[in-house]
Amino acid sequence: MMRDVYIVGVGQTPVGEHWDLGLRELGRSAVEDALADARIEAVDALYAGNMLGGAVNGQENVATLLADAAGLLPAEAWKVEAACASGAAAVRAAAMAVASGAQEIAVAVGVEKMTDASSAAVSAALATAADQDYESSHGLSFVSLSALLMRRYMHETEQPREAFAPFAMLAHQNAAANPRAMFREPISAEAFATCALVADPIGILDAAPVCDGAAAVVLCSKDTVRAHHKPIRISGSAVASDTISLAARPDILNLRSAGRSASRAFAAAGCNPEDIDLFEAHDAFTIITALSLEACGFAKRSDVLKRAAEGQFSRTGLLPISTFGGLKARGHPVGASGAYQIVEAVLQLRGEAGLNQVRPARRALTQSIGGHGSIAVAHVLEA
Amino acid sequence: MMRDVYIVGVGQTPVGEHWDLGLRELGRSAVEDALADARIEAVDALYAGNMLGGAVNGQENVATLLADAAGLLPAEAWKVEAACASGAAAVRAAAMAVASGAQEIAVAVGVEKMTDASSAAVSAALATAADQDYESSHGLSFVSLSALLMRRYMHETEQPREAFAPFAMLAHQNAAANPRAMFREPISAEAFATCALVADPIGILDAAPVCDGAAAVVLCSKDTVRAHHKPIRISGSAVASDTISLAARPDILNLRSAGRSASRAFAAAGCNPEDIDLFEAHDAFTIITALSLEACGFAKRSDVLKRAAEGQFSRTGLLPISTFGGLKARGHPVGASGAYQIVEAVLQLRGEAGLNQVRPARRALTQSIGGHGSIAVAHVLEA
Numbered sequence: 001m002m003r004d005v006y007i008v009g010v011g012q013t014p015v016g017e018h019w020d021l022g023l024r025e026l027g028r029s030a031v032e033d034a035l036a037d038a039r040i041e042a043v044d045a046l047y048a049g050n051m052l053g054g055a056v057n058g059q060e061n062v063a064t065l066l067a068d069a070a071g072l073l074p075a076e077a078w079k080v081e082a083a084c085a086s087g088a089a090a091v092r093a094a095a096m097a098v099a100s101g102a103q104e105i106a107v108a109v110g111v112e113k114m115t116d117a118s119s120a121a122v123s124a125a126l127a128t129a130a131d132q133d134y135e136s137s138h139g140l141s142f143v144s145l146s147a148l149l150m151r152r153y154m155h156e157t158e159q160p161r162e163a164f165a166p167f168a169m170l171a172h173q174n175a176a177a178n179p180r181a182m183f184r185e186p187i188s189a190e191a192f193a194t195c196a197l198v199a200d201p202i203g204i205l206d207a208a209p210v211c212d213g214a215a216a217v218v219l220c221s222k223d224t225v226r227a228h229h230k231p232i233r234i235s236g237s238a239v240a241s242d243t244i245s246l247a248a249r250p251d252i253l254n255l256r257s258a259g260r261s262a263s264r265a266f267a268a269a270g271c272n273p274e275d276i277d278l279f280e281a282h283d284a285f286t287i288i289t290a291l292s293l294e295a296c297g298f299a300k301r302s303d304v305l306k307r308a309a310e311g312q313f314s315r316t317g318l319l320p321i322s323t324f325g326g327l328k329a330r331g332h333p334v335g336a337s338g339a340y341q342i343v344e345a346v347l348q349l350r351g352e353a354g355l356n357q358v359r360p361a362r363r364a365l366t367q368s369i370g371g372h373g374s375i376a377v378a379h380v381l382e383a
Numbered sequence: 384m385m386r387d388v389y390i391v392g393v394g395q396t397p398v399g400e401h402w403d404l405g406l407r408e409l410g411r412s413a414v415e416d417a418l419a420d421a422r423i424e425a426v427d428a429l430y431a432g433n434m435l436g437g438a439v440n441g442q443e444n445v446a447t448l449l450a451d452a453a454g455l456l457p458a459e460a461w462k463v464e465a466a467c468a469s470g471a472a473a474v475r476a477a478a479m480a481v482a483s484g485a486q487e488i489a490v491a492v493g494v495e496k497m498t499d500a501s502s503a504a505v506s507a508a509l510a511t512a513a514d515q516d517y518e519s520s521h522g523l524s525f526v527s528l529s530a531l532l533m534r535r536y537m538h539e540t541e542q543p544r545e546a547f548a549p550f551a552m553l554a555h556q557n558a559a560a561n562p563r564a565m566f567r568e569p570i571s572a573e574a575f576a577t578c579a580l581v582a583d584p585i586g587i588l589d590a591a592p593v594c595d596g597a598a599a600v601v602l603c604s605k606d607t608v609r610a611h612h613k614p615i616r617i618s619g620s621a622v623a624s625d626t627i628s629l630a631a632r633p634d635i636l637n638l639r640s641a642g643r644s645a646s647r648a649f650a651a652a653g654c655n656p657e658d659i660d661l662f663e664a665h666d667a668f669t670i671i672t673a674l675s676l677e678a679c680g681f682a683k684r685s686d687v688l689k690r691a692a693e694g695q696f697s698r699t700g701l702l703p704i705s706t707f708g709g710l711k712a713r714g715h716p717v718g719a720s721g722a723y724q725i726v727e728a729v730l731q732l733r734g735e736a737g738l739n740q741v742r743p744a745r746r747a748l749t750q751s752i753g754g755h756g757s758i759a760v761a762h763v764l765e766a
Contacts, residue, residue: 002385002484054437060511061466076622078472082461083444100483101385128443239459
């Protein structure tokens with residue numbers, strides 16, 4: 001990038017079923033919180049990450065809607081869509097806007113409103129992340145595609161479904177202390193083992209919930225950083241793609257886009273996996289958590305489940321992940337989740353994570369994945 | 384911008400009803416043509432402008448789909464949505480990517496596939512550009528909102544519907560020589576006056592058609608421009624927003640976003656309206672053409688219709704507009720149109736516009752408008 005970009009404000013709504021709030025209210029709330037946090041009143045641009053506005057809410061033009069609602073007219077405003085990685089891609093867009101000199105101050109907001117539609121409609125809408133011609137039109141849902149990955153993983157590693165329990169348990173454990181999390185109750189290994197199956201072998205406790213929420217970050221160049229800010233630098237930012245159809249990949253268990261986006265972000269930041277203090281992972285399903293850890297170079301297939309069972313990814317472990325509960329327990333409003341990850345990493349790096357604080361917290365990786373790894377967005381953030 | 388950005392390749396599909404082609408095939412075709420034109424085989428990033436994938440095609444994650452189809456993996460890939468200005472906003476995103484140094488070579492592609500759904504479904508999908516809470520959910524369609532603008536304009540200027548005929552006639556006249564245009568037959572003032580009304584006072588010949596198409600441009604920095612390229616510099620690029628709901632504007636006939644985006648682009652390019660040799664206008668409806676010309680400083684409300692009648696906006700007039708037929712007659716595949724405008728302006732500036740060539744053609748303005756002016760994207764291009 002031609003110049004450094006800093007995050008100087010963060011905001012987020014609680015994640016949950018917000019029956020009284022729409023896209024407009026959720027997005028505005030997060031944007032206003034982020035601006036208040038930065039003590040900034042006007043921005044040059046707003047980039048909105050959102051996936052389901054067209055398929056579920058009857059609302060496109062979402063960025064303009066939010067710029068209007070938040071009193072930011074006539075700011076530049078457009079929406080970024082990268083399936084479940086939309087929120088992270090919006091932060092990427094905002095970073096490019098500032099780094100290019102096109103804008104001085106930009107806000108990126110991820111927003112999703114999923115609970116206004118039937119569960120069948122949401123399921124169909126989520127499947128728009130997959131290949132319409134070769135996957136979703138044949139009846140494959142987003143969960144069932146994940147189930148294919150998990151079944152294959154269990155086959156290759158000869159591990160039972162129960163071996164994935166630690167990922168779900170640590171997410172719920174971390175969410176317990178996060179007032180904005182959707183699920184704040186710890187879960188037991190037994191509950192995980194006996195939960196209802198959604199798409200065998202994926203159970204309800206392997207999967208992130210359908211929910212609503214919005215998260216926002218304010219970005220600017222060094223010239224705009226003020227004394228009251230606790231600026232967090234974006235030292236690495238990268239996006240990589242892979243085939244949209246799972247069948248087209250030589251090894252469906254190798255999330256190549258996750259690996260490439262992470263290694264590119266590490267290279268930009270001049271660091272290695274060992275230098276990362278916390279990892280906000282895309283734990284939409286327990287299988288995706290395992291595959292992400294492997295792809296990013298944090299673990300090997302032979303030992304990732306064992307290390308999870310040993311607590312190495314818990315808040316006090318070697319590499320804390322999903323530190324505020326992750327997609328699994330904080331919740332996964334799809335187009336917003338990538339922005340939540342970045343908000344949470346910023347709070348950690350500022351030392352403002354409260355009961356969720358991990359130590360040390362000098363350098364974080366966030367990674368948001370869309371369409372079973374057809375797209376991945378990675379950011380390295382530094383205090 | 385921190386460094387200059389050049390367009391070194393353009394590609395486009397014919398616009399029409401492509402019953403045998405989907406988003407994947409349309410987008411791939413335009414991208415491959417643009418890369419061939421630039422004699423470039425790989426790019427670092429693909430930004431896709433698309434509006435209706437979620438609402439009409441059951442396909443989000445469109446950018447990854449196209450990067451995959453065009454053999455561009457593992458390029459960065461995400462979709463940009465700004466209602467009917469999506470294609471132009473994707474070019475804006477690509478320009479920021481290159482200007483920021485994040486990427487060296489990027490392709491921006493606008494793509495839309497509208498003819499696979501019923502006319503009622505397309506009408507509902509287009510209304511997602513308007514305010515879902517305060518406009519579209521009450522039955523206002525995109526055409527009927529435009530009809531409100533046109534009726535108000537006729538009231539304030541005391542002009543009849545027939546006074547808008549020159550805009551539709553010049554578009555069809557220009558399209559006649561464009562092999563990629565959807566409507567290549569000239570229309571008469573009488574046909575315009577007697578055509579069926581879609582939403583009074585908007586007739587079928589005031590309105591751009593529902594259709595399919597894709598257009599793409601390859602962008603790079605000066606370092607990558609080669610001897611065989613005929614580089615066109617993006618000397619101005621700007622986006623501005625306005626209220627999403629028409630009712631919230633002090634004067635609905637003042638397209639403030641169009642005015643602001645144009646004046647910002649002019650300022651960046653160091654030029655004035657008088658310095659523009661051709662204007663690719665967002666002529667989705669004849670009323671929008673008139674309002675755009677006014678907003679950009681090319682005409683005054685008191686004389687824009689009279690000047691149109693005098694032929695000043697025709698190919699040999701003072702300010703040629705819609706030089707390949709515009710949205711009206713080349714066709715308006717909504718999320719692609721902004722990219723088509725830029726492709727066409729590049730052909731003009733290169734002197735490769737064939738029978739559509741205007742002279743002189745040294746500096747062009749393109750402007751794409753979403754949601755009745757809630758968002759506008761303007762680019763000044765120079766040979």
